[in-house]
Amino acid sequence: MNDIKLAVLGGEGVGKSALIVRFLTRRFIGEYASSSECIYRKRLSIDGRQLNLELYDPCSQACEGKSTLTDQIHWADGFVVVYDISDRSSFIKAKAVVHLIRELNLGVAKRDADTLVFLVGNKQDLCHVREVRREEGQRLAAESRCQFYELSAAEHYQEVVLMFSKMVHNASLGGKAKERRRRPSGSKSMAKLINNVFGKRRKSV
Numbered sequence: 001m002n003d004i005k006l007a008v009l010g011g012e013g014v015g016k017s018a019l020i021v022r023f024l025t026r027r028f029i030g031e032y033a034s035s036s037e038c039i040y041r042k043r044l045s046i047d048g049r050q051l052n053l054e055l056y057d058p059c060s061q062a063c064e065g066k067s068t069l070t071d072q073i074h075w076a077d078g079f080v081v082v083y084d085i086s087d088r089s090s091f092i093k094a095k096a097v098v099h100l101i102r103e104l105n106l107g108v109a110k111r112d113a114d115t116l117v118f119l120v121g122n123k124q125d126l127c128h129v130r131e132v133r134r135e136e137g138q139r140l141a142a143e144s145r146c147q148f149y150e151l152s153a154a155e156h157y158q159e160v161v162l163m164f165s166k167m168v169h170n171a172s173l174g175g176k177a178k179e180r181r182r183r184p185s186g187s188k189s190m191a192k193l194i195n196n197v198f199g200k201r202r203k204s205v
């Protein structure tokens, strides 16, 4: 069975947990605990194949055992980088995250340059107080070889599911190559790294 590991990254309060919870449970519950990082786990069937999905939701505030962005980037098969369209500072942060992912990819190996990254402008329902134009998101995505989405965890259930499903599908296609790249360092050391980075917090939905 394939294991797919996705990290949802971005600034504080952009709606990372809201997007994950919407995808996994269909619900938008409004308020989400943000004092700890966690990994949500779910078994999925995509194109008739069984997959174990792990979705990493970081902690924006200072918290025990907090992993670094570099650790998160090394752990995941794909990234959803989120900003809030009504908060320009969150777009600047998303841009920095996307650039860092691309820089680290190049540092590891040239063939990793196209690691899967989706750029998501969330809170589209707040477009009356928009601070980031859609074209700016599109431009950053095009420059950084990302797929781009503007959506609302609050109002667009179908779009949120489509976005994550596409990410899981694409990550599953690249999984074998990734597994081959991981093998030389040994699966034990990978498991150890994950435990060191994320501790033992796990959530199943």
Ligand SMILES: Nc1nc2c(ncn2[C@@H]2O[C@H](COP(=O)(O)OP(=O)(O)OP(=O)(O)O)[C@@H](O)[C@H]2O)c(=O)[nH]1
Pocket (backbone or CB within 6 Å): 011, 012, 013, 014, 015, 016, 017, 018, 019, 029, 030, 031, 032, 033, 034, 058, 059, 060, 061, 122, 123, 124, 125, 126, 151, 152, 153, 154, 155
């Ligand atoms: N209007 C609107 N509010 C949203 C949307 N998504 C999330 N929110 C709200 O934004 C706030 C932050 O959402 P979270 O999901 O906790 O954001 P986060 O990025 O996980 O936050 P941290 O873990 O603190 O970094 C909450 O009050 C959510 O209800 C959206 O699509 N539209």
